[in-house]
Amino acid sequence: MTNLYLDIPVFDDFADVLDASIYHELPDDWWVGTSDIVGSTKAVAAGRFKDVNMVGASVICAVSNALGHSDYPFMFGGDGASFACPPDHIDAVRDAMAATAIWAVETLQLDLRVGLTRISEICASGRSVRVARYAVSHPVSYAMFNGRGMRWAEDQMRAGHNVIPPAAPGTRPDLTGLSCRWSPIKAEGTDQILSIIVQPDEDRDKFNAVVSGLFEILDDSPRKSSPVPEDGLDFAFPPPGLKLEARATQHKEGGYFKAWFKAFYIAFIALILIKTGWKLGEFDPKRYRDYTGYNTDFRKFGDGLWMTVNCTAARGAKIDEYLKAAEERGDIHFGTHHQRTAIMTCIVPSITNDAHFHFLDGGEGGYTAASSVYKAKMARTQVAS
Numbered sequence: 001m002t003n004l005y006l007d008i009p010v011f012d013d014f015a016d017v018l019d020a021s022i023y024h025e026l027p028d029d030w031w032v033g034t035s036d037i038v039g040s041t042k043a044v045a046a047g048r049f050k051d052v053n054m055v056g057a058s059v060i061c062a063v064s065n066a067l068g069h070s071d072y073p074f075m076f077g078g079d080g081a082s083f084a085c086p087p088d089h090i091d092a093v094r095d096a097m098a099a100t101a102i103w104a105v106e107t108l109q110l111d112l113r114v115g116l117t118r119i120s121e122i123c124a125s126g127r128s129v130r131v132a133r134y135a136v137s138h139p140v141s142y143a144m145f146n147g148r149g150m151r152w153a154e155d156q157m158r159a160g161h162n163v164i165p166p167a168a169p170g171t172r173p174d175l176t177g178l179s180c181r182w183s184p185i186k187a188e189g190t191d192q193i194l195s196i197i198v199q200p201d202e203d204r205d206k207f208n209a210v211v212s213g214l215f216e217i218l219d220d221s222p223r224k225s226s227p228v229p230e231d232g233l234d235f236a237f238p239p240p241g242l243k244l245e246a247r248a249t250q251h252k253e254g255g256y257f258k259a260w261f262k263a264f265y266i267a268f269i270a271l272i273l274i275k276t277g278w279k280l281g282e283f284d285p286k287r288y289r290d291y292t293g294y295n296t297d298f299r300k301f302g303d304g305l306w307m308t309v310n311c312t313a314a315r316g317a318k319i320d321e322y323l324k325a326a327e328e329r330g331d332i333h334f335g336t337h338h339q340r341t342a343i344m345t346c347i348v349p350s351i352t353n354d355a356h357f358h359f360l361d362g363g364e365g366g367y368t369a370a371s372s373v374y375k376a377k378m379a380r381t382q383v384a385s
Helices: 014-018 040-045 049-066 087-108 119-124 149-158 204-219 242-253 256-276 285-294 313-328 366-384
Strands: 031-038 074-076 080-085 111-118 130-135 141-146 192-200 299-301 305-311 332-339 341-347 357-362
Touching: 014 130, 014 204, 031 040, 031 049, 031 087, 031 119, 031 149, 040 049, 040 366, 049 074, 049 080, 049 087, 049 111, 049 242, 049 341, 049 357, 049 366, 074 141, 080 087, 080 141, 080 149, 087 111, 087 242, 111 119, 111 149, 119 149, 141 299, 192 204, 192 313, 192 357, 192 366, 204 305, 204 313, 204 332, 242 256, 256 285, 305 313, 305 357, 305 366, 313 332, 332 366, 357 366
Parallel strands: none
Antiparallel strands: 031 080, 031 111, 074 080, 130 141, 192 305, 192 332, 299 305, 341 357
């Protein structure tokens, strides 16, 4: 069977996300999956940044395992994720999402809301789901979404429509490959990590012009303002997400202690290999570290712009002023959040294959905090009108 998603040509210049011609409309019989954590703002305020990101990425991992790691379009959003998939295995996808929801609440006491919406329903609302493939490396591309359909499906889920109830107590998803072993990425000196969300208003041309200007500000910086250091990430030991990784796999490993010990042992071996550069079988630690940097999703497009970037304090202030002026003109809506670190959550199907995925978010609030700023301003606007 051909993979419709893989038939879409890739592009490698991120600025092309604004070019409507690169997006391809998905069929009416496909489905859109959405998820978010109810009360994520409170969880972030309590310092549970890693927990929130782990649960946000868990939906992508569970669905990937349910689909046998066949390629499908998805996007990580900090406290949740969105994706699209064909109808062939929709029952398995629904079960994986329901299992992830009950796992999140029983294991981490986080209320994960999940939903599935048929694209034909989205189209009936006057919107569409259009996808492009942004290649960050030869083996990995990330989906970019356009058409306002994904955002509509998320809003419908939050309003209580198309919600999937959690599975029966004790049900567990397959979260094999979900990990978070890298150290937090610290901004150097006076630099900062800036989380940015920019959403369009009615005039798409004005939105595109604002975002193009933002790219010009950010691209005039090393590595297009990516927070990943040029010499690669540091490997934390013990990993900050060791307990989370153990909780994600304990049902498969015969209990929490066995899962924790296995994750600890693998992390210890990985630490030695990465620090020494020694190869083990087909695992090349330098290559893996390099591709971790290449495969990081620090910028994405999902009916709006999402970025986690490194910048100086002066550049961060310039971005805020630039976006505020555009918002006051009615060209865009936005939210930003400044912090000192970024954190990474990973899905690694195989350490000997370059196709591993790394989701970046701000380390002290990130997209959840930026989204809260955006939503608060939108609420005030609606009250005023």
